[in-house]
Amino acid sequence: EVQLVESGGGLVQPGGSLKLSCAASGVSLSIYEMNWVRQSPGKGLEWVSYISSSGSIIYYADSVRGRFTISRDNAKNSLYLQMNNLRAEDTAVYHCTREHIAARIYAMDVWGQGTTVTVSS
């Protein structure tokens, strides 16, 4: 069974930093495009960032560009999200997602359970 497990969330003060990790089991992520998607408590979904299978193509939402950095280590079968200069509005559950192999882009067929990030003083 394919599983994505996020870690690294926690409580951080405004302006602080966190690095999220996503570890995969049951599948090699090396051929898959990946994303981070977040969901604020009781709210909808917000796409955060995309990275191609090789890591050579990266996209960010306007709300995080310049503050967040997505990366991957295919040898470790892992995805990362470095988050700097965090704001209260970044508070959310952050999900690591895998793209559907048959889709061109942005069709996420496997989701991790998420890790909670709370930005508060």
Next chain:
Amino acid sequence: QSALTQPASVSGSPGQSITISCTGTSSDVGGYKYVSWYQQHPGKVPKLMIYEVNNRPSGVSNRFSGSKSGNTASLTISGLQAEDEAYYYCSSYTGSSTLVFGGGTKLTVL
């Protein structure tokens, strides 16, 4: 990038068909075929139901179908069942190579 517009709620009785709309612009929904739909039950992660406007991933019931006309995409669920009660989100690729989600629609099965 503004969120796509979905109705806050829709409802239907078991056995009926319902349609959820997702309205964007020519820079997202209207301009590309990369529209997806997700189902999310409370406390669960989203599940991909439709991708590229009208394609179903393996294992998704054929009661779920997608379409698009102009700047509006639609998800139709036929033969409504109690287990279909959930939140549904649309998403679309944008001209900036980014992704935008809709605000979500709560489906209630009466």
